[in-house]
Amino acid sequence: MNKDLYPKITQELADQRTDLAPxxxxxxxxxxxxxxxxxxxxxxxxxxxxxxxAHVTQCPYCIRSHTKQAMRKGASKEEIMEAIWVAAEMRAGAAYAHASIAIDEMEK
Known part of the structure; x- marks a missing residue:
């Protein structure tokens, strides 16, 4: 993870978030x-x-957190990877489905 773009969440950062909006x-x-x-x-x-x-929204913090939590709740590595592939299909499917908007515009 890019440490400049995505700082490691420390207790200090977590406390600051809470202090700013308790x-x-x-x-x-x-x-x-x-x-x-x-x-x-x-x-x-x-x-x-x-x-x-988390993969569709591309949140690295969420990916780490929920992957860890899924494993704690009994999800296998295969189940996690399959969930990620479902997310990839949905993301790609949305782009494909929205092509009809571009086609509609081109036909005007």
């Missing part, structure tokens, strides 16, 4: 915990979804 951080942490806890979907599935979405 109420929002409390709400964010509660929201995150609530969304990712066991519900209609198992926690492992939610973490696999998070890994896939």
């Amino acid at each position: 109420e929002i951080m409390t709400v964010w942490n509660n929201f995150s915990k609530t969304v990712l806890k066991e519900g209609a979907l198992p926690e492992k599935t939610k973490q696999l979804i998070a890994v896939a979405v």
Whole structure:
């Protein structure tokens, strides 16, 4: 990871984020915990979804965090890689699907 572009998250940086917006951080942490806890979907599935979405949004912090969490929840390396491939297909599929917009514009 590019250390200039993506600094390592230290306790000091985490504390600064909290100090700058303590109420929002409390709400964010509660929201995150609530969304990712066991519900209609198992926690492992939610973490696999998070890994896939992290690859689509291209968040290196999220990729690391949710990959680690997915493994802690029992996801295999193969399941994680398959989730990443689903994300890649969706990202590529969106580009393909949107070609119809360009074709529509070219035909005007």
